[in-house]
Amino acid sequence: MAEPTVRVSGIVLSSLMFQHGNTDSDAEGLVLGESRVEEQITISDSQADRIHIQEIYYVQKHIACSKLNHLYSGAGEVNSVAVKKLLADNKQDSVLGWYRQRRNSDQQLSFRERIVHQSLKASLRNPHLLFLLLTPHRASSAESTHRTEYCAYISRNSVFLSVPLLVNNLGLQEPQSYWKLPAGRSSERYSATIRRHSSSFFSSDGQLRDVNDVNAMNDALQEELQAACREVEDSERQLETLQSEVSALRKRSRERRKMKKSEAAGRTGEEEEDQRRNLRLQEAVGALFKRSPLFLTHTLTLQGFPVPERTFSGEEEEEEEEEAVCEEEEEEEAVCEEETRENTHSRKRSREMAASSERKRRKSES
Amino acid sequence: MNDISPEAALHRISPELRPLLCSVVRNGRVGLDSTNCLRVTDLKTGCISLTPGPCCDRFKLHIPYAGETLKWDIIFNAQFPELPPDFIFGEDAEFLPEPSELPHLVQWDAGNPECLLQLVKELIQQYHHYQCQRLRESSRLLFEYDSLLEDPNYGRNMEIYAGRKNSWTGEFSARFLLKLPVDFSNIPVYLLKDTALDPGEDVALLSVSFEDAEATQVFPKLYLSPSIEHALGGSSALHIPAFPSGGCLIDYVPQVCQLLNNKVQYIIQGYHKRREYIAAFLSHFGMGVVEYDAVGFTKLTLLLMWKDFCFLVHVDLPLYFPRDQPTLTFQSVYHFTNSGQLYSQVQKSYPYSPRWDGNEMAKRAKAYFKSFIPQFQEGAFANGKL
Numbered sequence: 004m005a006e007p008t009v010r011v012s013g014i015v016l017s018s019l020m021f022q023h024g025n026t027d028s029d030a031e032g033l034v035l036g037e038s039r040v041e042e043q044i045t046i047s048d049s050q051a052d053r054i055h056i057q058e059i060y061y062v063q064k065h066i067a068c069s070k071l072n073h074l075y076s077g078a079g080e081v082n083s084v085a086v087k088k089l090l091a092d093n094k095q096d097s098v099l100g101w102y103r104q105r106r107n108s109d110q111q112l113s114f115r116e117r118i119v120h121q122s123l124k125a126s127l128r129n130p131h132l133l134f135l136l137l138t139p140h141r142a143s144s145a146e147s148t149h150r151t152e153y154c155a156y157i158s159r160n161s162v163f164l165s166v167p168l169l170v171n172n173l174g175l176q177e178p179q180s181y182w183k184l185p186a187g188r189s190s191e192r193y194s195a196t197i198r199r200h201s202s203s204f205f206s207s208d209g210q211l212r213d214v215n216d217v218n219a220m221n222d223a224l225q226e227e228l229q230a231a232c233r234e235v236e237d238s239e240r241q242l243e244t245l246q247s248e249v250s251a252l253r254k255r256s257r258e259r260r261k262m263k264k265s266e267a268a269g270r271t272g273e274e275e276e277d278q279r280r281n282l283r284l285q286e287a288v289g290a291l292f293k294r295s296p297l298f299l300t301h302t303l304t305l306q307g308f309p310v311p312e313r314t315f316s317g318e319e320e321e322e323e324e325e326e327a328v329c330e331e332e333e334e335e336e337a338v339c340e341e342e343t344r345e346n347t348h349s350r351k352r353s354r355e356m357a358a359s360s361e362r363k364r365r366k367s368e369s
Numbered sequence: 370m371n372d373i374s375p376e377a378a379l380h381r382i383s384p385e386l387r388p389l390l391c392s393v394v395r396n397g398r399v400g401l402d403s404t405n406c407l408r409v410t411d412l413k414t415g416c417i418s419l420t421p422g423p424c425c426d427r428f429k430l431h432i433p434y435a436g437e438t439l440k441w442d443i444i445f446n447a448q449f450p451e452l453p454p455d456f457i458f459g460e461d462a463e464f465l466p467e468p469s470e471l472p473h474l475v476q477w478d479a480g481n482p483e484c485l486l487q488l489v490k491e492l493i494q495q496y497h498h499y500q501c502q503r504l505r506e507s508s509r510l511l512f513e514y515d516s517l518l519e520d521p522n523y524g525r526n527m528e529i530y531a532g533r534k535n536s537w538t539g540e541f542s543a544r545f546l547l548k549l550p551v552d553f554s555n556i557p558v559y560l561l562k563d564t565a566l567d568p569g570e571d572v573a574l575l576s577v578s579f580e581d582a583e584a585t586q587v588f589p590k591l592y593l594s595p596s597i598e599h600a601l602g603g604s605s606a607l608h609i610p611a612f613p614s615g616g617c618l619i620d621y622v623p624q625v626c627q628l629l630n631n632k633v634q635y636i637i638q639g640y641h642k643r644r645e646y647i648a649a650f651l652s653h654f655g656m657g658v659v660e661y662d663a664v665g666f667t668k669l670t671l672l673l674m675w676k677d678f679c680f681l682v683h684v685d686l687p688l689y690f691p692r693d694q695p696t697l698t699f700q701s702v703y704h705f706t707n708s709g710q711l712y713s714q715v716q717k718s719y720p721y722s723p724r725w726d727g728n729e730m731a732k733r734a735k736a737y738f739k740s741f742i743p744q745f746q747e748g749a750f751a752n753g754k755l
Binding site for chain 2: 024025026027028029070071072077078079105106107108109111112113114115116117118140141146
C-alpha cells in the first residue's frame with residue numbers, strides 16, 4: 004500500500020502563515036498541486052531489495068476563502084457552487100485538498116472539519132483528499148514569539164491518519180547535504196521568465212521592492228522617534244532650569260525673611276535703647292529743670308504778662324509733693340514696664356541688650 | 370488547565386458571545402449529576418494579539434458525565450459571531466455525531482442565548498448513544514445495558530461510559546451511572562436545611578464500575594446529594610451491599626433502591642415518632658416542661674420535683690428513634706461537681722421498648738423517674754457540693 008507524504012515548498016507554507024498572521028480570525032481555503040507515485044528501493048542488512056511505494060503530494064499553491072464557512076453550512080454540507088467559484092480558472096483535478104488555520108487551539112481535527120472533509124471528498128470526487136491543519140499559538144508570554152504547528156491528514160475508511168508534511172527548501176529527509184549553491188542559470192527560458200516578472204518584485208537597483216518600502220517606513224519611524232526624543236530632552240532641560248530657578252528663589256526668599264526678622268529684632272532693641280536713653284534724658288532734665296519756671300506752663304494776662312503764682316498753704320504743698328511723688332512713681336512704673344519688656348525678649352537679644360545697656364550705662368556714668 | 374470563575378470567564382469572552390456563555394455557566398446543569406454546573410477553562414482567542422480585548426472566543430467546557438468529566442473544546446470566531454461553533458471532543462477522537470441529530474446546530478441562532486446550551490445537551494445525548502454503541506465490544510455488558518433499558522424506572526435515567534481499556538489488564542471496562550427513583554420529598558425540611566451549599570435537586574446516583582468485560586470485578590458506589598446524606602445521618606450511615614458474584618444489574622439496582630427507600634421511610638417515620646413522643650411528654654408533664662426542640666423533636670428538658678428535691682431531666686432522642694433508645698440525663702439544680710458543672714447522671718438503659726407508642730413511653734418514663742430519683746438524690750448529696 005502506498006505511503007502518503009505531503010511536500011510543500013517554503014514559499015507556499017510561509018505565505019499561508021503570513022496570510023493567517025494578518026487575519027483577525029481563523030482562515031481556510033483550498034490547496035492545489037499534483038500527486039505522484041514513486042517507487043523507492045532501499046537496501047538494508049536484513050533485506051537486499053526493499054521496494055517502497057510512496058504517494059507524494061506536492062502542494063504548489065493555495066487559494067484562500069474571503070470569509071469563514073463560505074464553502075459549507077453550519078452542519079458541514081459543502082456548497083459545490085461556492086467551491087467552483089473559488090477555484091475560478093483552476094482545474095478541479097489540481098485540488099489536492101483544503102486547509103484550515105486555527106489560532107490557539109489543539110492540533111486535532113474538529114467535529115466540523117471531519118464532516119466537511121468527508122463532504123468535500125464526495126463533492127470533488129477525490130478519495131485521497133488532504134487536509135492541512137495549521138495551529139499557531141504564542142510561544143512566549145510577551146507574545147514576541149509565536150509557534151505554528153502544522154500537519155496533514157488523510158481519511159481512510161472514515162479514519163483520519165496523519166501524514167508526514169515535509170518542507171522542500173529545508174532539505175529532504177534523506178541523508179543529503181543542503182544545497183550550498185543555487186541552481187544553474189544557464190537555461191534561456193528560465194532567465195527570460197525571471198526577467199519578465201522581476202520588475203514586479205525588484206526595483207531598478209536590483210533590490211526587492213517590498214524590502215525598500217519596509218526600509219523607508221523603518222527610516223521614517225526612526226526619524227519620528229529621534230524627533231520625539233529631542234523634544235523630550237528639550238523639555239527635560241527646560242524643566243531642570245525652571246526647577247533650579249525656583250529653588251534659588253526659594254532660598255533667597257528664605258534668607259530675606261531671616262534678615263528681616265533679625266533686623267526687626269535689632270531695631271526694637273535699639274528703639275528700646277533709644278526709649279531708655281530718652282527716659283534717662285527725661286529724668287535728668289526733669290531733675291534739673293523740673294521746678295524751673297522757664298519750663299513750666301504759665302498763664303498769661305491779656306497783656307502778655309504772666310499771672311503771678313498763688314501762695315501755697317501747707318496742704319497745697321503736700322498735694323504738690325504728692326503729685327510729684329505720683330509722677331515719680333509713674334516714671335518708675337514706666338521704667339519697670341520697660342524692664343519687663345526687656346525680660347520677655349529672647350536670650351540672644353537680652354544678652355545683646357544687656358551688653359549694649361551696659362555700654363550705655365557706662366557712658367552715662369562717665 | 371486554569372480554573373476561572375464564571376464571572377471572570379464572562380468578563381473575558383467577546384461581548385457578542387457573552388449571552389451564549391452566560392446561559393452555559395449560570396444555568397448549565399446537564400446530565401444526571403446536576404449538582405455540578407458546567408465549568409469553563411482555558412479561555413483563548415482566535416484574533417491577533419493586537420486586537421483589543423475582551424476578544425476570547427474559544428474555551429474548554431468541562432461536562433460531568435457518568436462519573437467522568439468530559440473536556441470539550443468549543444471554538445467560535447469573534448469576528449464572525451453569527452457562525453455556529455465547532456467542537457473538539459478531547460480524547461474521544463472517534464466520536465462523530467450525526468449533524469442531522471443536532472437541530473440547534475442545523476438551525477443555529479446566534480441571537481438565542483440558550484442555543485449553545487441546547488446544542489451541548491444534544492451533543493451529550495449523541496455521546497451517550499456513542500458510548501452505548503461501544504458496549505457492543507462486550508456481550509456481557511451489552512446484556513446489562515439492554516436489561517436495564519427495558520425497565521422504565523432506570524432506562525431513561527442512565528449514563529454509560531465505555532472507557533478506554535483497562536491499562537493493567539488490557540480488558541474493556543465500563544461504568545454505569547443510574548439515577549435511583551427514590552422519593553425524598555417527604556423528608557422533614559429541617560433535616561435538609563443545614564447544609565452549607567445549595568446542591569439543587571435532591572438526587573441519589575448509583576455508580577457501578579465493571580473493570581472487565583466478564584463482570585468479575587464490579588465496584589458499586591452510591592452518591593447522595595449533600596442534604597440527603599446529612600438527613601440520613603452522614604456518609605457512614607448507609608452501606609450498600611457488595612455486587613454479588615455472577616449477579617446482574619437488573620437485580621442489584623432495585624435492591625439498592627429498596628434499601629434506600631427503606632432508610633428514607635425510616636427517617637420520615639422516626640420524625641413522626643419523635644413528634645408523638647414529645648407530644649406525649651408535654652401532655653404528661655405539662656408545666657414541668659422547660660423547653661423542647663419544636664423543629665426536629667430531638668430534645669426535651671423537664672424540671673421536676675420529688676419530696677422538695679428539684680431536678681432536671683434532659684431527654685435526647687437519636688436519629689433512628691424508636692429503634693435507638695432515648696438518653697436520659699438527670700441533673701441536680703443544687704449540686705456541683707469539682708469542675709463547676711451541675712451534678713448529673715446519664716441513663717441509657719432503662720425500661721424501654723420501641724414498640725410502645727408515645728403515650729406508653731411517657732407513662733413508663735414517669736414511673737422510672739420515680740424509682741430512680743431517690744438513688745440520684747443520694748448520689749448528688751454524696752458526690753456533689755452545694
